[in-house]
Amino acid sequence: MAKLQKSIDKRNALVKATIDLVNNNGFHATPMSKIAKMANVSPATIYLYFENKQDLVNQTYIQVKAEYTNYTFATYEDTMPVEAGFALIWNRIADFKLKECDNALFLAQCDNTPMIDEESRQEGIKHLQPLLDLWERGRKEGIIKPVSDYVLYAYAINPLSFLMMTEKRGAFQLDKTHLEEAYESAWSSIKACK
Amino acid sequence: MAKLQKSIDKRNALVKATIDLVNNNGFHATPMSKIAKMANVSPATIYLYFENKQDLVNQTYIQVKAEYTNYTFATYEDTMPVEAGFALIWNRIADFKLKECDNALFLAQCDNTPMIDEESRQEGIKHLQPLLDLWERGRKEGIIKPVSDYVLYAYAINPLSFLMMTEKRGAFQLDKTHLEEAYESAWSSIKACK
DNA sequence: AAAAAAAGAATGAACATTCATTTTTTAAAT
DNA sequence: ATTTAAAAAATGAATGTTCATTCTTTTTTT
Incomplete structure (x- = not known):
């Protein structure tokens, strides 16, 4: 798979995980670690795509x-x-x-x-x-x-x-x-x- | 002031502080310590009025x-x-x-x-x-x-x-x-x- | 002086973010 | 086409902070 597509997929997975978790638990109960897990990504990877x-x-x-x-x-x-x-x-x-x-x-x-x-x-x-x-x-x-x-x-x-x-x-x-x-x-x- | 009234006042102050802080910062950015401070109360005191x-x-x-x-x-x-x-x-x-x-x-x-x-x-x-x-x-x-x-x-x-x-x-x-x-x-x- | 209420400091867990390595990708040279 | 080394991407394990909650002591009320 092309590098760019992979990046897009990963970013989308993060966005989707954020939506799911915030919808179900609220922002206050949505840690980065859970977002990472749901997106099948290391917590550190989130910071390659987003500032914080x-x-x-x-x-x-x-x-x-x-x-x-x-x-x-x-x-x-x-x-x-x-x-x-x-x-x-x-x-x-x-x-x-x-x-x-x-x-x-x-x-x-x-x-x-x-x-x-x-x-x-x-x-x-x-x-x-x-x-x-x-x-x-x-x-x-x-x-x-x-x-x-x-x-x-x-x-x-x-x-x-x-x-x-x-x-x-x-x-x-x-x-x-x-x-x-x-x-x-x-x-x-x-x-x-x- | 009667004890009971004092308790009521304190509880109300806590409720009001909660509303203010949650309105302005969101639940995720409203720590108990801030609620206590705004209500002029020790953090520990909150737990005399509320479970958690x-x-x-x-x-x-x-x-x-x-x-x-x-x-x-x-x-x-x-x-x-x-x-x-x-x-x-x-x-x-x-x-x-x-x-x-x-x-x-x-x-x-x-x-x-x-x-x-x-x-x-x-x-x-x-x-x-x-x-x-x-x-x-x-x-x-x-x-x-x-x-x-x-x-x-x-x-x-x-x-x-x-x-x-x-x-x-x-x-x-x-x-x-x-x-x-x-x-x-x-x-x-x-x-x-x- | 006993009981209740309140306080501030302490505790330990959870968390956002960073760090040091490892893995993967890229592309130049064979 | 393969190889290889440099660059980029990704990782898991720290790090240091913040926070909810509890503990011990002090203050207030009865």
């Missing part, structure tokens, strides 16, 4: 966030009508959160704790711009409520994180019907009233 | 969660009409999250990490029953969408956590107008369509 533990978790966050937004906007075109564009983006996000449950869970944990450096957090936010642009367009066309992006995000997108986490905890099963209800609620909460 | 660190954080969670639900339902009567009851509860929750920001932030962190024992988490959930009963009534009366409690919670209540956290991070200022918009979105997302 904080850097490892920051970079993991940035990578996962990038995967998330890439997936989200992969098939989106900014020429789509507002409602169709929103439906597409919303469903891609829902998809990601259900299929890439571990990744989504990790992001939720990072976004709700001081675990990540402010700088990395900012880095992660950047890529959401297409959605904000869509909303701006929607407001201009009178299709979307004339309301702050934060409020729109809180009601249209963030609830998916809650539902994903609830499902992961085993409290209930998120099926196709639930998702349709959820989309309905999301759209209801942000569309301009007639 | 995990017990301290579990009990803190349960106490804050109880304050949250007590505040939420303090003025609620289950004879109120559904929409009025929901408006009341929603506003109390919003109030709590804005005024008792530190408490709310702490809960959000606990609810999104494996920091709290499952048992304590369950304990914390119990007190939400009046809201679930209200929703059940609302569904029967055709006022609330016939949708799972989890979906209702995700859209009606959880977004407030996101908005509170966003404000705390300084990204935007949550004013009276935002709150009215937020209520409007919350209600839109759960009321049965006409």
Whole structure:
């Protein structure tokens, strides 16, 4: 195997181990030694790929966030009508959160704790711009409520994180019907009233 | 000062210090020694009040969660009409999250990490029953969408956590107008369509 | 003066990170 | 194609620190 590919594999194994362990035990109970073991690597090797533990978790966050937004906007075109564009983006996000449950869970944990450096957090936010642009367009066309992006995000997108986490905890099963209800609620909460 | 009151004060100081430090540094960077220092107490004294660190954080969670639900339902009567009851509860929750920001932030962190024992988490959930009963009534009366409690919670209540956290991070200022918009979105997302 | 509460110092384990060697890879020379 | 030596990557075993928890003594309360 090529050297470069091997390095990439090893780095990915470390990132994946970090996600798994932080998801299951929390950052406070995730020692480097366990990460190394899970990635089949010596603890010392981690330091060839990352500066230190904080850097490892920051970079993991940035990578996962990038995967998330890439997936989200992969098939989106900014020429789509507002409602169709929103439906597409919303469903891609829902998809990601259900299929890439571990990744989504990790992001939720990072976004709700001081675990990540402010700088990395900012880095992660950047890529959401297409959605904000869509909303701006929607407001201009009178299709979307004339309301702050934060409020729109809180009601249209963030609830998916809650539902994903609830499902992961085993409290209930998120099926196709639930998702349709959820989309309905999301759209209801942000569309301009007639 | 009476002995009992002194004990209560000391316990409260420990709980408050835990909240402050976990909010600002995360669980992983909150040693017992710092908690003790902030509460003006010897590290050893913590162990007169709590079994160990995990017990301290579990009990803190349960106490804050109880304050949250007590505040939420303090003025609620289950004879109120559904929409009025929901408006009341929603506003109390919003109030709590804005005024008792530190408490709310702490809960959000606990609810999104494996920091709290499952048992304590369950304990914390119990007190939400009046809201679930209200929703059940609302569904029967055709006022609330016939949708799972989890979906209702995700859209009606959880977004407030996101908005509170966003404000705390300084990204935007949550004013009276935002709150009215937020209520409007919350209600839109759960009321049965006409 | 006995009992309870609190304190500070001590203990031992866990951990992040580094160090000294070993293993693997690379690529130049045969 | 093989060999070989230099470079790079990886390792397991230290290292030194930090931390949760306990122990012994002191202070406060009854």
